Amino acid sequence: MTLIPELEAQLEDAAARRRRRARRRAVASLATAAGAAVLVSSLLLVGGGDERGRGDRQAAQERGPEGALPVGTVIPKGEGTPPREADSTVVATGTTPFAGAWQLETSRNVGGPTPGRCLWISVLDPPAYEDGTPDPSGGSGFCGELGFRKTPGFTRAQKNVPTLRKVRGRLFLPKEVLVYGRVPERARRVVVTGKGGLRIDVEPHEGPKGMRGDFFVIPVRPRLGQARINWLDADGRPGSRGIALQPPVTSS
Amino acid sequence: METDWRRVSDDELLRRARREPDAFAAFYSRHERLVLGFFLGRVGDAEVAADLAAETFAAALSAIPRFRRRREPPTAWLLGIARNILAMSRRRGRVEARARRRLGMPRLAITDEVVERIEGLEGTALELLGGLPPGAREAVKARVVDERAYPEIARDLRCSEAVVRKRVSRGLKAMRDQMKEPK
Numbered sequence: 071m072t073l074i075p076e077l078e079a080q081l082e083d084a085a086a087r088r089r090r091r092a093r094r095r096a097v098a099s100l101a102t103a104a105g106a107a108v109l110v111s112s113l114l115l116v117g118g119g120d121e122r123g124r125g126d127r128q129a130a131q132e133r134g135p136e137g138a139l140p141v142g143t144v145i146p147k148g149e150g151t152p153p154r155e156a157d158s159t160v161v162a163t164g165t166t167p168f169a170g171a172w173q174l175e176t177s178r179n180v181g182g183p184t185p186g187r188c189l190w191i192s193v194l195d196p197p198a199y200e201d202g203t204p205d206p207s208g209g210s211g212f213c214g215e216l217g218f219r220k221t222p223g224f225t226r227a228q229k230n231v232p233t234l235r236k237v238r239g240r241l242f243l244p245k246e247v248l249v250y251g252r253v254p255e256r257a258r259r260v261v262v263t264g265k266g267g268l269r270i271d272v273e274p275h276e277g278p279k280g281m282r283g284d285f286f287v288i289p290v291r292p293r294l295g296q297a298r299i300n301w302l303d304a305d306g307r308p309g310s311r312g313i314a315l316q317p318p319v320t321s322s
Numbered sequence: 323m324e325t326d327w328r329r330v331s332d333d334e335l336l337r338r339a340r341r342e343p344d345a346f347a348a349f350y351s352r353h354e355r356l357v358l359g360f361f362l363g364r365v366g367d368a369e370v371a372a373d374l375a376a377e378t379f380a381a382a383l384s385a386i387p388r389f390r391r392r393r394e395p396p397t398a399w400l401l402g403i404a405r406n407i408l409a410m411s412r413r414r415g416r417v418e419a420r421a422r423r424r425l426g427m428p429r430l431a432i433t434d435e436v437v438e439r440i441e442g443l444e445g446t447a448l449e450l451l452g453g454l455p456p457g458a459r460e461a462v463k464a465r466v467v468d469e470r471a472y473p474e475i476a477r478d479l480r481c482s483e484a485v486v487r488k489r490v491s492r493g494l495k496a497m498r499d500q501m502k503e504p505k
Contacts, residue, residue, distance in 0.1 A: 072351050073358060073439045077376050077430055081350050084425040085343035085383055140385055142402045144472070157473070276413055279405060280471060 137194040138163035138173045142278035145175065152209075156180045158190070162275035166289035168246035169193045169231040174275075174285050179213040188213035191229050191250050191287065198232065199242055205232035221310040223254035223283060226299055228316055230292075243292050247319050249299060250287040257301035257309055260286040264297035274301070292318035327351075332396035336389050346386070350379050353400055356498055359443045360404055360466075368440035369432045373417040376430050378404045380421035395491040397498065401466055450497045458493035465490045 072078045138160070139145070145158045158177040165171050171194040179188050190211030198204045210229040218225055230244035253260055253274050262270040274284035290297070297319055300312035314320065327335065327348035339346035357378055361371035381403050389399060411417045451459060457479075464475040465486070476483045 072354050073443075074354065074372055074375075074430070074432075074436055076436075077372070077379070078347050078350050078354075080376075080427045080430070081379055081383060082343045082347040084380065084427050085339060085346040087426065088383070089341065089343060137388060139388055139390075140381075140399070140403055141406050143399075276409060279409060 138171050141275075159278060159281065161277040161281060162285040162287065164275070164287060166246060166248065166287070168197060169248060169289065170195050170197065172248065172287060174250060174287060176277075176281070186214050189225065189227070189250070189252060189285075191227075191248060193229070193231055193248075196232060197245070199235070207233045218313065221313055223252070224257075224301060224310050224313070225251040226313045226315070227251055228319065230318065234318065243318055245291075246289050247292055248287055248289055249315060249319070250285070251299075252283045252285055253301040254309065255282070255284055256303055257284055258304050259302040259306075260288065260299065261302060262288055262290060262297055262299050262315070265295045268294060268297065290315070290319055294319050296320055336386055336396055339383070339386055346383055349382075349396075353397060353498065355443060356397065356494070357400065357404055358440055360401060361408065362440060362443055364408060368437040370417060371440060372430060372432050372436065373419075374404070374407055374411060376427070377411075377418050377421055378407050380425050380427055381407060384421055384424065395494065397494040398465070398490060451493075454493050454496060458489045458496065461486050461489035462493035462497070466494070 141160050141163060143160045145154050145160070147154055147156050147158075150158070154175075154177065156177045156179075158175045160173055161176050162174040163172065173192045173194060175190045175192070177188050177190070179186055188211055190209060192209040194208070196205045196208045210227065212225075212227050214225075227250055229248040229250065231246045231248060232242070232244055234244060235242045249262065257274050260272050260274050262268070270288055270290065272286060272288055274286045276284055288299070294315075297315045298312040299315060301309040303309050325342075325344070327345065330338070330345070330348070332349065332352070335345045335349045335352075339349060354375070357375045358371050361374045361378075362368065365371055365374065378400070382400055385403065389396070407418055451462060454462060460479060461475060464470045464478070465472070472483045472486050476486045479486060
């Protein structure tokens with residue numbers, strides 16, 4: 071007999087509900103494939119602007135980061151897609167309105183010109199371009215010291231979703247830019263600020279035990295004009311001089 | 323015919339849990355004491371340990387589609403989730419209930435009887451750890467109690483990572499087998 075039989079029963083019920091929901095999703099997917107969702111997605115692309123609808127966003131949050139590995143998982147060297155060059159540790163996972171589920175990993179830098187560690191973000195199910203062309207790039211990353219020279223312990227990089235591309239002179243801008251990086255452990259918030267009172271304020275993700283620093287991923291729209299990112303301590307004070315975001319976020 | 327889950331491996335239980343709710347209940351039943359003992363040793367309160375264990379198993383149930391047998395046994399995967407839940411709860415100053423809310427699980431009613439049963443676990447895990455062969459004891463303590471990384475443990479124990487993983491896996495299995503029946 072278990073120590074908490076009520077929990078055993080609850081988990082069995084929850085597992086049964088998940089199974090029923092998975093079946094319903096499978097039926098819904100078939101309907102989508104039959105064309106029912108084509109109209110809806112066209113409307114979202116024409117009228118939805120740079121973000122998916124509120125309902126989609128809420129649904130994405132409820133679903134959680136599908137396909138992401140638990141934080142702390144070590145993907146051994148040579149495993150995963152693409153195969154990892156060194157043991158890679160999952161340090162944060164989450165979901166954004168457009169890109170969907172993402173996974174942030176860090177690994178030792180092997181063979182590269184810069185010492186230190188690498189930080190890599192994977193978009194687990196990268197959305198296609200407006201014309202339906204799949205985006206082949208699901209990941210982006212950089213290697214180096216734990217912080218930028220002028221902002222110790224604090225780094226920033228960007229991943230465009232979908233990747234920027236130019237076809238016959240026409241530039242396809244990303245729908246969403248994932249601004250990601252590392253902050254010192256004393257960081258309580260990470261804040262993007264810009265013109266017109268823009269302020270996006272998030273709590274950093276705590277990495278696995280024993281991993282130095284915390285991590286953040288902030289989805290922003292392209293073409294925000296001048297925008298910067300910084301971290302705040304427990305008293306709300308800026309932790310560094312801040313770092314400017316890069317195009318296409320800052321292009322107008 | 324009803325399956326005798328006792329004969330089914332952890333990997334197989336997690337694989338079948340995607341389709342058979344009974345399989346996850348069996349996985350819970352098999353590892354309940356290990357997870358409760360893990361939390362009890364860290365928070366020292368049976369009710370909080372029960373809440374944390376409930377959240378851990380709910381998170382594990384949600385994570386089953388992402389579980390891939392890599393180089394860690396399912397018990398280490400489960401304890402990894404437990405560690406994350408504990409860290410997140412400490413950080414927020416309250417027991418996380420996100421996974422349970424997502425699964426629509428009601429709040430767990432912890433009776434005095436349940437508290438008593440959980441408190442009976444205190445010290446069991448450490449006693450069992452002491453009963454392991456020296457190699458497995460050091461490996462399990464370093465990985466599960468001290469939460470150190472495999473490469474670091476391998477360096478200290480002067481053996482390969484694969485050997486450490488095997489010792490942790492065997493040690494946890496031995497402890498779990500002994501924990502099947504209350505002492």
